[in-house]
Amino acid sequence: MKNKFLVIVLSLTIVAVHSMPKRCTESEDCYDEQLHPDLPSNGDSPVLDNEEDLNSYWLEKSKSFVQDQLARELNSKKAKNAIFFLGDGMGLTTLAAARVYMGGVEKQLSFEKFPYTGLSKTYCVDRMVPDSATTSTSYLCGVKTNTGTIGVNAQMKRSDCEDTKNSTKYVYSIGKWAMDAGKAAGFVTTTTVNHASPSGLYAHTAERSWESEMMVEMSCGKNSGVESIAEQLIHGDVGSRLKVMMGGGKMNFKRDGKTNLIDDYKGMSEKNGFVETRSELMSLDLNSVDRLLGVFSDVHMDYNLDKIDKNLDQPSLEEMTRRAIELMQKEKNGYFLFIEGGRIDTAHHNNEAKLSLDETEQFSKAIQAAREITSEDDTLIIVSADHSHTFSYSGYMDRNQKITDEAGIAADGLPYMALNYVTGPGFKSHYDSNKRQRIDPTSTNGKEIHANWPTAVPQTGAAHGGEDVAVYASGPWAHLFTGVFEQNTIPHMLAYALCIGDGLKSCDK
Numbered sequence: 001m002k003n004k005f006l007v008i009v010l011s012l013t014i015v016a017v018h019s020m021p022k023r024c025t026e027s028e029d030c031y032d033e034q035l036h037p038d039l040p041s042n043g044d045s046p047v048l049d050n051e052e053d054l055n056s057y058w059l060e061k062s063k064s065f066v067q068d069q070l071a072r073e074l075n076s077k078k079a080k081n082a083i084f085f086l087g088d089g090m091g092l093t094t095l096a097a098a099r100v101y102m103g104g105v106e107k108q109l110s111f112e113k114f115p116y117t118g119l120s121k122t123y124c125v126d127r128m129v130p131d132s133a134t135t136s137t138s139y140l141c142g143v144k145t146n147t148g149t150i151g152v153n154a155q156m157k158r159s160d161c162e163d164t165k166n167s168t169k170y171v172y173s174i175g176k177w178a179m180d181a182g183k184a185a186g187f188v189t190t191t192t193v194n195h196a197s198p199s200g201l202y203a204h205t206a207e208r209s210w211e212s213e214m215m216v217e218m219s220c221g222k223n224s225g226v227e228s229i230a231e232q233l234i235h236g237d238v239g240s241r242l243k244v245m246m247g248g249g250k251m252n253f254k255r256d257g258k259t260n261l262i263d264d265y266k267g268m269s270e271k272n273g274f275v276e277t278r279s280e281l282m283s284l285d286l287n288s289v290d291r292l293l294g295v296f297s298d299v300h301m302d303y304n305l306d307k308i309d310k311n312l313d314q315p316s317l318e319e320m321t322r323r324a325i326e327l328m329q330k331e332k333n334g335y336f337l338f339i340e341g342g343r344i345d346t347a348h349h350n351n352e353a354k355l356s357l358d359e360t361e362q363f364s365k366a367i368q369a370a371r372e373i374t375s376e377d378d379t380l381i382i383v384s385a386d387h388s389h390t391f392s393y394s395g396y397m398d399r400n401q402k403i404t405d406e407a408g409i410a411a412d413g414l415p416y417m418a419l420n421y422v423t424g425p426g427f428k429s430h431y432d433s434n435k436r437q438r439i440d441p442t443s444t445n446g447k448e449i450h451a452n453w454p455t456a457v458p459q460t461g462a463a464h465g466g467e468d469v470a471v472y473a474s475g476p477w478a479h480l481f482t483g484v485f486e487q488n489t490i491p492h493m494l495a496y497a498l499c500i501g502d503g504l505k506s507c508d509k
């Protein structure tokens with residue numbers, strides 16, 4: 001009887017809440033339509049005719065979250081393996097917009113289910129907003145340094161052909177720490193294998209653009225004694241010991257016009273596997289190789305949407321991730337793997353929002369696969385970004401709109417998009433300099449894969465953003481990755497969990 005009464009009261013309350021007009025009183029924390037004249041009106045009806053109309057839906061969801069939090073047990077086991085996923089340029093705005101791209105604001109990226117999150121401060125020694133070279137040194141070698149330099153400390157002068165040979169200024173990555181402790185190390189990227197992010201694992205250079213011998217010669221001349229990043233990957237102390245190296249960048253391996261570093265690699269051992277297509281990678285017998293170099297394109301690997309569009313024989317990030325982990329799982333002492341979704345950033349630099357969000361979805365799939373084929377008992381997985389971008393997601397779109405849609409009408413009478421950038425090449429195609437006014441963005445946006453999005457400030461490439469980036473963690477010692485910390489703390493926390501390196505170690509307690 002009492003229950004029945006409660007149900008009636010509850011139902012009446014729900015009906016009452018629903019039939020109230022959506023206007024807000026002064027005391028309520030909601031939009032004032034006077035201040036938001038562009039707020040699209042949904043009338044007085046609920047946005048979606050579904051379970052979200054019910055109080056019980058939100059209560060149940062909250063309850064289950066609290067229960068999950070309470071059931072959580074600290075995992076303080078020693079990590080045998082660690083996988084570090086890096087979304088280059090993947091700021092929080094990118095993640096929130098990617099959810100909508102994947103089907104709605106309520107969607108979750110795979111790693112958003114990880115139990116622990118923190119924030120990483122990305123500034124470097126000489127700049128407030130960093131590039132991918134200095135951050136790679138930070139999150140892989142544990143030392144902050146100057147823009148454009150990799151695997152060296154801040155005493156190194158950028159682009160200095162003599163200083164770059166001074167090994168007293170070198171710093172070493174968690175890849176080396178892992179191998180020195182008897183574990184295997186390797187990496188996967190969608191950029192060139194010698195690009196800034198993965199290079200932090202194995203290279204020491206005063207200049208990130210010295211990926212190939214040709215680039216070195218342009219800066220330092222012939223016979224300078226400066227080793228390109230590609231040379232260091234094949235012949236360097238760390239590079240020559242890596243078990244897995246996958247990505248693009250075949251062009252970087254050409255040397256003195258005749259020889260090729262890939263031939264050097266193949267010549268070192270019959271067990272040095274090499275693949276250059278998706279078909280070769282997927283059919284390779286992993287027991288037939290000790291090491292694996294996969295180089296699938298001349299420069300960066302193609303965007304996922306272009307791969308589909310052009311039917312290219314290149315593996316997805318998820319496929320490369322699965323193969324890399326399968327190979328690493330042969331290692332008795334465990335491994336450290338670095339896996340980069342590198343083209344989230346390159347798309348943002350061109351203000352190509354759709355590509356960037358699609359690459360973020362691909363990145364999420366790779367992490368899902370990694371978590372599925374490894375155990376939380378012995379494998380720590382972390383996910384982060386090196387820096388953000390000046391990417392914005394705004395306006396009062398209806399819940400059923402697409403993220404690539406317009407958000408409303410702006411003060412100049414023209415539509416504006418939900419996605420915009422502060423800086424980049426997108427300015428040019430969205431501003432009529434004769435009429436000194438914006439071009440209607442709906443005339444171009446969202447229709448093509450490579451469409452670029454409206455941008456406030458003209459620049460040939462979009463500038464990075466300076467705010468903190470998120471870190472997500474799952475597995476042994478994942479709870480260390482909470483709070484707000486300096487980016488260079490990341491490898492020290494990984495090393496603590498893995499019990500490797502010269503710093504603090506979980507097994508020394």
Ligand SMILES: [Zn+2]
Nearest residue numbers: 089132345349
């Ligand atoms: Zn970048």
